[in-house]
Amino acid sequence: MKLVGVAGSLLGAKTANAVEEVLNAAKSVDPEIETELVDLRNYEVEFVKGKPLSEYNEDTVKVISTILSADLLLFGTPVYQASIPGPLKNLFDHIPMGSFKSKVTGMITTAGSEKHYLVPEYALKPILTYLKGTVPLGNVFIHNSDFDEQNEIATPVVKTRIGNLAEEMILLQKSLSSRY
């Protein structure tokens, strides 16, 4: 079973570190699981222009192929203007309709304001469900004050929530995989 974690920030390290924490937690739940981090800061993903995937640059092909190769996925997003950042939305625009059928698609969010804790629910979840992903009941919202100076998660309860999310994602995926 392969879990791909996508970190949707092009700026800081908080989102990528949070995604990595979930990948590590998943390994603790199930040591057999294969994990891969796709940190968008490391790729030049092109804007969608309505052409076949093979005609985009190498980075775009690599990122989209890695996402499509996953059995289950975790999307990490920072909050930008009360929504998800443009580069992450552009990434989803590359994904063919129905690609997440029978796949668990988890969410983890970083933000500067607690007031935006519902952003993943209204800005990210509808995209994941449109692509036919199964979104776990739990998701993790992390305020900037939960990170230390090295941008690592410092608040114990957030780590507990991350462990719970990893557990729910794996349990759900095993149940989905046994059905289809």
Ligand SMILES: Cc1cc2nc3c(=O)[nH]c(=O)nc-3n(C[C@H](O)[C@H](O)[C@H](O)COP(=O)(O)O)c2cc1C
């Ligand atoms: C352009 C921009 C817009 C932002 N808009 C919001 C916002 O609307 N609400 C919020 O809570 N945080 C907002 N933030 C703060 C980021 O979500 C937050 O700092 C996040 O942890 C950054 O993650 P990163 O370190 O992975 O880049 C914004 C940051 C930037 C750069």
